[in-house]
Amino acid sequence: MGRQPILEDFQESLDDGPGAPNLLQLITGARGVGKTVMLNELGLVAQANGWVVIHVTAGAGMLDRIAYKARLAKSNLGSPAAGKTTTILNLTTPLGGVSREFVRGEESSFSWAEDVSELLDILVPRETGVCITVDEIHSLDDEQMHALAGESQMLIRQGYPIAMIMAGLPKAVEDLLAGDRSPTTFLRRAERQVLKDVPVSDVAESFEEIISNGGRSITEELAYECARATNGYPFMIQLVGYHTWRQGRSGPVTRQHVGDGILAAQARLGALVHEPALVxxxxxxxxxxxxxxxxxxxxxxxxxxxxxxxxxxxxxxxxxxxxxxxxxxxxxxxxxxxxxxxxxxxxxxxxxxxxxxxxx
Ligand SMILES: Nc1ncnc2c1ncn2[C@@H]1O[C@H](COP(=O)(O)OP(=O)(O)OP(=O)(O)O)[C@@H](O)[C@H]1O
Ligand SMILES: [Mg+2]
Structure with a gap:
C-alpha cells in the first residue's frame, strides 16, 4: 500500500473512534523503507486531531517510558501529576464484567496502562485520545510484549480511544506472529501494512517537481535516470536527490551532475546503511x-x-x-x-x- 492511503485511513479511523480498525496497526517493511518515518507521520495525523502522541522504540524500560510520557502529558494538560494511587479498570468480556485493580505500591511495579488510562480519562471529555507508536517491535522481549499486548487489549476493550501503531522488520515480525502465546492474538488483530519501495515513475515525478520548485530544471530523461538509481528505496531517494542537487548550485541539472550525484549517493548509502548493518x-x-x-x-x-x-x-x-x-x-x-x-x-x-x- 502507498503512503498516502495509510495516512488517510488512519484519519478516518480517528474520526470513527474506538473500535475503528486502523487504530491498531502493524507496519512491516525492509530496512530503510520508511517505517520510522511512517510512524512519525501517523503521529502527526493524530496530533493534528488533538490526540496525545507517545513515540517509543522497543528496548529495556520501554513500558516505563510510555508511563513516564503519559504522566508528563497529563501534567502538561494541567492535571495534578500525582494521580490516584488506585485505578479500577472495568472491562467487559463476553463472559461478563471483570474488574481489575492496579495498586501503585512503592516497591511493586505497576502497569504502564494505569498512567495511560488516567491520561485517557482527561482526554475522553475532549473527544480525543492517546496514540502510542512502538518502533522495532521485533526486539521487544517476551515479558514486555506480554505486558504491552495484555494491557493494550484491556484499554481497547474498555472502549478507550487509544491507537497503537507498531512497526518492525518483516521476517522478525512473522516469527512473533507465528507464536501461539497470547500477545500473538493481539498482533494478529492489528491491521497489517506492508511498506514497499516507491514506484520509480513516482520518484521521477517527484524529482522533477522538487527540482523545479527549487528554481532549477531537469529533463524527464535525467529525472528517470536518478529515479532508477534509487530503486525506489526511500533512503536512496533522499540521497540521490540531495547529492545530485548539490553538484551544481544553479541552472539546469546536467548529465554530469546526475552521474556524480548518483555515485556520491551510493557511497553515502554504503557508509550510512550497509556498513553499520554489517557491523x-x-x-x-x-x-x-x-x-x-x-x-x-x-x-x-x-x-x-x-x-x-x-x-x-x-x-x-x-x-x-x-x-x-x-x-x-x-x-x-x-x-x-x-x-x-x-x-x-x-x-x-x-x-x-x-x-x-x-x-x-
Ligand atoms: N516516503 C518517503 N519518501 C522519501 N524518503 C523517505 C520516505 N520514507 C523514508 N524516507 C527516507 O528514508 C530513510 C529511512 O527511513 P526510515 O528510517 O523510516 O526507515 P525504516 O524502515 O524505519 O528503517 P529501519 O528498518 O532501518 O529502522 C529516512 O532517512 C528518510 O529520509
Ligand atoms: Mg526504523
Missing part, C-alpha cells in the same frame, strides 16, 4: 553475504553452502538469521536476494576486508 552481524553472516554477492541475481542456498564449504543445513541457519535481520529476502523458488539496493556492489567492493575479519 551488527556475525562473521559467518558476513561471509554468507559476500558469497551471495558472487551471484548476478538471486542466489540458491545450495550454491552458497558449496562456496562456504558447508552443508545446506548449516547454511540454512545463517540464511534464516539474515532473513530475520532484514538483510536478505526470499526471492521465491527457494532463492534469496539482497533486501537493500547496492548491497551486492558494496559487498564486492569490501569483500577482502569483510572476509579478512572472518579469517582472523
Amino acid at each position: 551488527d552481524l556475525s562473521e559467518v553472516d558476513r561471509t554468507f553475504l559476500v558469497k551471495m554477492a558472487e551471484d548476478e541475481g538471486s542466489s540458491r542456498l545450495s550454491d552458497i553452502a558449496k562456496r562456504l564449504g558447508k552443508t545446506s543445513q548449516y547454511a540454512s541457519v545463517y540464511r534464516d538469521r539474515l532473513l530475520k535481520a532484514g538483510m536478505i529476502r526470499s526471492a521465491g523458488f527457494g532463492k534469496m536476494s539482497f533486501a537493500t539496493p547496492y548491497l551486492r556492489e558494496y559487498l564486492r567492493d569490501h569483500a577482502a576486508h569483510l572476509m579478512a575479519q572472518e579469517e582472523d
Whole structure:
C-alpha cells in the first residue's frame, strides 16, 4: 500500500473512534523503507486531531517510558501529576464484567496502562485520545510484549480511544506472529501494512517537481535516470536527490551532475546503511553475504553452502538469521536476494576486508 492511503485511513479511523480498525496497526517493511518515518507521520495525523502522541522504540524500560510520557502529558494538560494511587479498570468480556485493580505500591511495579488510562480519562471529555507508536517491535522481549499486548487489549476493550501503531522488520515480525502465546492474538488483530519501495515513475515525478520548485530544471530523461538509481528505496531517494542537487548550485541539472550525484549517493548509502548493518552481524553472516554477492541475481542456498564449504543445513541457519535481520529476502523458488539496493556492489567492493575479519 502507498503512503498516502495509510495516512488517510488512519484519519478516518480517528474520526470513527474506538473500535475503528486502523487504530491498531502493524507496519512491516525492509530496512530503510520508511517505517520510522511512517510512524512519525501517523503521529502527526493524530496530533493534528488533538490526540496525545507517545513515540517509543522497543528496548529495556520501554513500558516505563510510555508511563513516564503519559504522566508528563497529563501534567502538561494541567492535571495534578500525582494521580490516584488506585485505578479500577472495568472491562467487559463476553463472559461478563471483570474488574481489575492496579495498586501503585512503592516497591511493586505497576502497569504502564494505569498512567495511560488516567491520561485517557482527561482526554475522553475532549473527544480525543492517546496514540502510542512502538518502533522495532521485533526486539521487544517476551515479558514486555506480554505486558504491552495484555494491557493494550484491556484499554481497547474498555472502549478507550487509544491507537497503537507498531512497526518492525518483516521476517522478525512473522516469527512473533507465528507464536501461539497470547500477545500473538493481539498482533494478529492489528491491521497489517506492508511498506514497499516507491514506484520509480513516482520518484521521477517527484524529482522533477522538487527540482523545479527549487528554481532549477531537469529533463524527464535525467529525472528517470536518478529515479532508477534509487530503486525506489526511500533512503536512496533522499540521497540521490540531495547529492545530485548539490553538484551544481544553479541552472539546469546536467548529465554530469546526475552521474556524480548518483555515485556520491551510493557511497553515502554504503557508509550510512550497509556498513553499520554489517557491523551488527556475525562473521559467518558476513561471509554468507559476500558469497551471495558472487551471484548476478538471486542466489540458491545450495550454491552458497558449496562456496562456504558447508552443508545446506548449516547454511540454512545463517540464511534464516539474515532473513530475520532484514538483510536478505526470499526471492521465491527457494532463492534469496539482497533486501537493500547496492548491497551486492558494496559487498564486492569490501569483500577482502569483510572476509579478512572472518579469517582472523
Ligand atoms: N516516503 C518517503 N519518501 C522519501 N524518503 C523517505 C520516505 N520514507 C523514508 N524516507 C527516507 O528514508 C530513510 C529511512 O527511513 P526510515 O528510517 O523510516 O526507515 P525504516 O524502515 O524505519 O528503517 P529501519 O528498518 O532501518 O529502522 C529516512 O532517512 C528518510 O529520509
Ligand atoms: Mg526504523
